[in-house]
Amino acid sequence: MTSALPDPLMIDHDADLAYWCARWLELPYVAVDTEFERTETFFPIAGLIQIGDGTSAYLIDPLAISDWSPLVALLQSPTVLKVLHACSEDLEVFMKLCGVAPAPLFDTQMAAAYLGMDFSMGYSRLVKALLNIELSNAETRSNWLQRPLSNDQVTYAAADALHLAELYQLLGPRIEAAGLTAWLLEDSAELVSTAGRVQEPETAYLNIKQAWRLKPSELAILKLLASWRERESRQRDQARNRLLREKTLCPLAQRQPDNLQALSRIEDMHPRSVRQDGQAILELIRAGQAVPEADWPERLQEPLPADANKLLKALRKVGQRHAVKLGMAEELMLRKKHLEALVRTGHPGGPYQLPDELSGWRRALMGDELLAVANGREQLA
Structure with missing residues (x-):
């Protein structure tokens, strides 16, 4: 760390959690992170929940809390934006711990991709790129279920919450200035929806x-x-x-x-x-x-044959062109599942249709153009 950080506040009583959640409900956003164990279990075991409000870090001990209703209210509050990073596993932690996922959600890894940085930037690399702070990864694999937590664990966990809030303070205005906030929140909402689905x-x-x-x-x-x-x-x-x-x-x-x-x-x-x-x-x-x-179940679809690659490449160029124009990571613009689903609607001879998988802003932005390319009405160099 380049400078001393304020000492975090440990929350290990139900009354304290209720008090602080009521305070956080008055804020425009909170940074949220989790530490958990999941080596051989089906469900993640929460070891710590970190909250950052932009000035301080708060460490919630899930081994000591029994009433999660105040946190549920915070996680579901439509007026408090929840800021997380690469949050798919964090969402699973919350679904298991208290039955809900945080929403509305702002994923800083996704935001970085929206702004043309690498598609899947790790947290430490993003902190280095935007805050010029070198983070230690020494505690990443430590035992978060041990009590008491070590001083190094507490420092590590608190730093995550503090710097995550700082990342949002930089990324949020940039996303807003680029006119991409609605798109980002739409993609983040899809992450929340996916986390809530249970495999049948x-x-x-x-x-x-x-x-x-x-x-x-x-x-x-x-x-x-x-x-x-x-x-x-x-x-x-x-x-x-x-x-x-x-x-x-x-x-x-x-x-x-x-x-x-x-x-x-x-x-x-x-x-x-x-x-x-x-x-x-x-x-x-x-x-x-x-x-x-x-x-007997019906035979499953085979992977697309090699002769579909030419069309896939042409469709991918549509996304690449829009990504360059908007300054976004191209992997974010059109996903593989979108392209393959479109090709499957008409391969090999067409006509092609827009698949249900292509929805929201991507469908509105590129739908007509993708159909024109797929059905031969437009050629790309």
């Missing part, structure tokens, strides 16, 4: 890599395995890949072992999974084999 076990198989290679009869087995894995991981609070590695799921559905010895020979199958859940896995495979053909 019955559709978990759709997210398994390489599942598109399987025949419908094999998908029937994969569907049961993936559904069981999702339910058990949540119930046991155990990481999915600790329970059963994803890389084993498609081979299990294809090779369909019928005994523990054959199960243990599946590539990437952990001996622990065989020992603890081998019989359950074999029963799931047998149940999948018994699924009537009429109930």
Whole structure:
């Protein structure tokens, strides 16, 4: 650190949390960060919550707080902007801890990309770039569930909250001056919406890599395995890949072992999974084999073929052109999922339509142009 920071205030009583949340509700924004543990558990375990108000840092001890309703009110207040950085995991922490995600949300990593900086700038690099402060990462992997916290942990956590507020004080006005605030808040709201979705076990198989290679009869087995894995991981609070590695799921559905010895020979199958859940896995495979053909899942879409690359490249140029014009990171302008969804609406011969995935400001800004390129009405150099 380049200069001494004010001592943070530790909040470890319900009454103190209620008092400070009432104070923060009067502010235009608060900077929010979390420290958590998530090595082998399904859900993140909150170890600390940091709040910055622009002048001071406050450290909330989740191991000592029992009434989270004041924080819920703050997180949901429409008049207080919540400032976070690269916040997908932080959102999971809040969903688990108190059932809500912070909104409205301003993500400083996203804001940096909106202003033409790198697409996925880490927090330390952004602090160095904008504040010229070198942050130590020594406490990043420390135990945030230990009590008492070390002095180094407290200093590290407080610095995060203080500097996050300083980043917003710089980035917020720049985003506003560029006329990009509404777009940024729209994208941030999408992050919050995604955090609030719970994976349905019955559709978990759709997210398994390489599942598109399987025949419908094999998908029937994969569907049961993936559904069981999702339910058990949540119930046991155990990481999915600790329970059963994803890389084993498609081979299990294809090779369909019928005994523990054959199960243990599946590539990437952990001996622990065989020992603890081998019989359950074999029963799931047998149940999948018994699924009537009429109930087999439909075959999944294959990846787009190589001959789609020319169109994808032309569509990507539309986004690149707008990114240059607006001074934004090009990865932010058009996402891969947007482009592929558009191509799938008409490949190989068209006509193409705008997919539901392309929505909001991107659809309004580029929709007509993308359709013109896709349907051959406009050519890009």
